[in-house]
Amino acid sequence: MASSISGQIAKQVGEAVKRAADERRSSWWFSRHMAAASRAVSERIPLVDLLLHVRDARIPLSSECQGLHGGRFQSKTVVVLNKMDLANSSQTKEWVKHFEMQNCHCFAVNAHNSDNIKQFLNYLQARLRELKKSDYPNFTATIMLVGIPNVGKSALANSLHKIGRISAAEKGKLKHTVVSPDPCETKDIRSLKIASRPNVYVLDTPGILPPSISDIDICSKLALTGAISDHLVGVKELAQYFLSVLNSSEEYRKWEKLLPRRNDCLVIDSPGVSTSGSHLETKKIRRHPSDHTQDFIVQDVRRTLFEEISSHQSSQDVNDSMQLIGTEMTALREAFRISLDSEEESCLRVSQKLLDLYRTGRLGHYTLDNVPDLYHAHQ
Numbered sequence: 001m002a003s004s005i006s007g008q009i010a011k012q013v014g015e016a017v018k019r020a021a022d023e024r025r026s027s028w029w030f031s032r033h034m035a036a037a038s039r040a041v042s043e044r045i046p047l048v049d050l051l052l053h054v055r056d057a058r059i060p061l062s063s064e065c066q067g068l069h070g071g072r073f074q075s076k077t078v079v080v081l082n083k084m085d086l087a088n089s090s091q092t093k094e095w096v097k098h099f100e101m102q103n104c105h106c107f108a109v110n111a112h113n114s115d116n117i118k119q120f121l122n123y124l125q126a127r128l129r130e131l132k133k134s135d136y137p138n139f140t141a142t143i144m145l146v147g148i149p150n151v152g153k154s155a156l157a158n159s160l161h162k163i164g165r166i167s168a169a170e171k172g173k174l175k176h177t178v179v180s181p182d183p184c185e186t187k188d189i190r191s192l193k194i195a196s197r198p199n200v201y202v203l204d205t206p207g208i209l210p211p212s213i214s215d216i217d218i219c220s221k222l223a224l225t226g227a228i229s230d231h232l233v234g235v236k237e238l239a240q241y242f243l244s245v246l247n248s249s250e251e252y253r254k255w256e257k258l259l260p261r262r263n264d265c266l267v268i269d270s271p272g273v274s275t276s277g278s279h280l281e282t283k284k285i286r287r288h289p290s291d292h293t294q295d296f297i298v299q300d301v302r303r304t305l306f307e308e309i310s311s312h313q314s315s316q317d318v319n320d321s322m323q324l325i326g327t328e329m330t331a332l333r334e335a336f337r338i339s340l341d342s343e344e345e346s347c348l349r350v351s352q353k354l355l356d357l358y359r360t361g362r363l364g365h366y367t368l369d370n371v372p373d374l375y376h377a378h379q
């Protein structure tokens with residue numbers, strides 16, 4: 001997946017993140033609040049029955065939450081690869097296998113999919129039964145979600161609570177914890193009940209990042225997936241990074257079928273359909289896969305990207321690749337229906353919209369971390 005251009009842009013993005021962190025720029029990620037949260041979470045680790053180390057399935061390695069000293073508790077830890085709907089599915093399977101080979105319990109999930117959450121809840125109850133054999137079912141268990149910001153801890157807590165209540169036929173008000181596309185929105189530790197007989201509670205916690213990250217490759221992936229604020233790098237740079245990943249993958253080939261065909265635009269002579277009824281009207285009807293405006297735009301964006309990439313002579317030359325990214329950004333203005341006078345402003349709007357589509361999975365599925373080659377790792 002990594003081509004020279006995506007490697008180069010990733011490096012620039014990673015360096016920008018690192019610079020922002022080194023200079024402790026305003027709204028830099030590590031606040032006193034995060035330091036306090038990190039202490040509070042670490043103190044609770046020995047007390048909970050299960051620890052769910054939530055990671056982003058697109059970056060299973062780069063989204064590891066370091067510095068919690070949870071390594072001693074491997075037997076009660078489950079690595080949760082959330083947002084599996086956004087990652088490459090065969091690579092997610094490989095990653096699960098990889099963690100299992102390291103003797104880690106691992107479960108891949110999509111917090112927004114209720115069937116997935118039901119299976120996850122069953123899995124968690126089975127793990128608790130195993131861990132608390134002698135007490136079963138007379139115990140109250142606590143499960144704690146930990147992880148870096150924006151990996152979906154709160155979304156998981158809410159979904160587990162919602163599904164768990166239904167199967168436990170619990171009454172009372174449904175609680176919820178804040179879910180947001182912006183990182184660092186959860187400020188305190190909250191407890192939600194997810195099962196009865198035995199009672200099981202899940203603790204949602206604030207996201208934790210170390211005060212500094214030396215690996216610029218990790219910095220760039222955290223920025224692209226949204227674990228740290230976009231403004232530390234800039235949306236334009238992040239959109240360029242995403243395009244470099246897209247251009248060097250095979251995902252865009254799926255969009256070939258979106259190219260306009262001859263019968264996509266029908267001209268209908270329709271006597272009698274005119275509301276005035278006085279004369280024949282010629283109506284042009286465009287056929288679209290659905291009548292939802294957003295869907296038109298997404299399809300247009302995919303079609304535009306397909307056309308630009310497939311008409312570009314593929315080469316390893318960095319200037320050529322940058323030129324492709326430039327033409328894609330320009331062509332996308334029309335696809336996104338952006339008609340602003342200012343070049344800079346249009347570019348920012350295109351970048352933001354492109355990132356939003358990528359982060360909601362509508363522009364393909366990309367796993368940015370490669371599974372380590374175990375054969376070589378054991379040499």
Ligand SMILES: Nc1nc2c(ncn2[C@@H]2O[C@H](COP(=O)(O)OP(=O)(O)O)[C@@H](O)[C@H]2O)c(=O)[nH]1
Nearest residue numbers: 083110111149150151152153154155179180181
């Ligand atoms: N596509 C997708 N989005 C998710 C998933 N889980 C969470 N999200 C989204 O990711 C963003 C961050 O989620 P949140 O739960 O606030 O993350 P937290 O900071 O770890 O608590 C929100 O926009 C969620 O809707 C998932 O499994 N799939």
Ligand SMILES: [Mg+2]
Nearest residue numbers: 153154178186
């Ligand atoms: Mg949260």
